[in-house]
Amino acid sequence: MIDIQNVSMAFGKRSILEDVNLTFKPGTISAITGKSGAGKTTLLGIISGLLRPDTGKVLFKGQNILRWGDLKRSRYRNREIGFVFQFFNLLSDNTSYQNIIYPALISPMRGDFDLDKEVRDLASYLNIEEVLHNYPSTLSGGERQRVAVARAIINKPKIILADEPTGNLDDLSAKGILSLFKRLRDESDICLIIVTHDPRIVEFADFHYHLHNAHLVKMKGSTTGTKKTASRKPDTEKKKTAKYPAVKVRAGAR
């Protein structure tokens, strides 16, 4: 789905990434760990097209996103990528509902689907129906992060980039988010790339990469692609059990 080839980046004389090669497959969770300042978030920035590496390529569906102009990269971020952040980053002046629909309204002409129904389905899927019309300041950390996840998947992205998604949550909320990620992986073909320090994420991730001294070291996962863990349901069963059927409807519509 996304190939990172020979990517290197330095801030001044300090090398952040050196000759990084990496492939992310659909329906997998990849955990990226490393010390603070190791370059984990920089890597997310490069994958999303927000940062340009000094050298290398980032291929999405075979096209180098680094060659695209701002408009095309913005569209790629809007349609193909969902973001989840440590500090939720919800728009404080807008309700949960408005936060969730925001990415869908950036390109309002795209696809003939009922946005309101999508949000209701998502809210039901993420158990945030009760707080849809609340402002972020009135929500708990777990609820905010679930609203953020809803916002991340409203456009049915192919990739979710999560930057320390459990870093600001209590244990119970963190577990809720983790199980949500597992469900997303099991019930759709989304590729989750999670920058984390949380060993629980590393534990259930299909792949684990560690950034050390600007180099990426593979700690876990087969070299041939998607890792099917024992806990995951087969693809045929995915469709039957999907609690958020709109994911499939929209994926087909695009």
Added chain:
Amino acid sequence: MKNIIHRIFLSFKLSSQDTVKNILKSLISSFGILFLISFLVLYVSLRDSVKNYVDKNIFGTLSIDEIRVTPKMAKQMDIFATSQSSSGIRGGVVAYIKKMPEVKKAFTLVQMSNKSYIRGELMGKRQKVFMPLGSIENDFFLDRDPKWRPIYTGDPLPLVAPRFAIDMLNNYLSMNGYPIIPPEGMSGFPIELTVQSTPADAPEKKEYKYSAVVHAVTDQLPFMGIIVPSDFIWKFMRDHAADAPEGMPEIRYVAMYVKVNDIKKLPEITDKIRALGVQVESQQDVAAKTNKALSIIDGSSLVIIGMFLILTVISIFNSYLTIVYNRSQKFSLRRVLGVPKSKIIFGFVCEAAFVGMLYGLAGYYAGNWLLGIATTHLVEWVPSLKGIVLSSSGPSVLFIAIGASAAISSLSALIPAVFASNMNLFKAIRK
């Protein structure tokens, strides 16, 4: 389709709500524009008032960009003389002046050398008064009064009466204990006009009578006769050419009113026309003094406006930079979620332009309010400006105020908008 329309509506609603909130927060940042626009309105009104004052009171009947050309050595009264020996401006000179590139418009006042009388009934008495006939282009009056109704030959023949005649009539009425007639009351007054087609001393006089009516009263021409439509004079001359002895001047160019393209070149053009052998009421000194006065008003006002402008731009720029910093998380988040740079810049600049427009409107009314105060107290502050009437500026200034204010505000916000679209997104989000 219904869903798309719904999403467009939602998008519009959400961005409008957001914009309204942001605009309310941004209003204070652009407060300086209010002073700038108020001063601009004051300046424009003051300048217009001074120009109007000069137009009306210093140049008399001449516009500030106008020159009066009369025959050489002609005294003021020569214009009114009926003597056939008085020569007018030569036709060649008239044609040359009209073709000069520096000349915007030229109006020619012509006078028939034929003798003419008017006869009217006043207070039960029929009065017969000698009155020379002249004519000038309708545009001459239209330039001075846009509401002027042009005159053309018709039955009855429309006449434009000189103001002095009405004043004399009113003196007469007043002396006899009658109520005076205001100039506008003369409109429609019936008169019998008699025009002689032969010279005054011709052995056999030929006279033609016309029923006429007073069309309007004017004080724009120092012509002690009656103005008739130009086509009437030319037709009369053509129709009765056989009555006049050969070689007799029938029509004289008694004056020209020349409007110039560039008022600053007035002295130069005056000299050029004077060199043609005519007398020019140049008003050079007055024009030069007026130019100097206007230059001082322009210069000092532009310095003040410039200072206001610089301070305003710096203040708006700084305020918007602060706004960008405060809203950096929002901007970065939008960028991350897929809003292109151009849309961020456009939105921010539009927001600033809208704030600017609001201040432009407020500044216009504030300026006019200050003008009202100045109008009341100007004579107390500067007694020598007693004659100047400050009038509030019209809708054109309102549009200028709104446009200028929007432009200043959006230009000042442009660089902060570019900063907003280029900030370190992940760093801002992690704040």
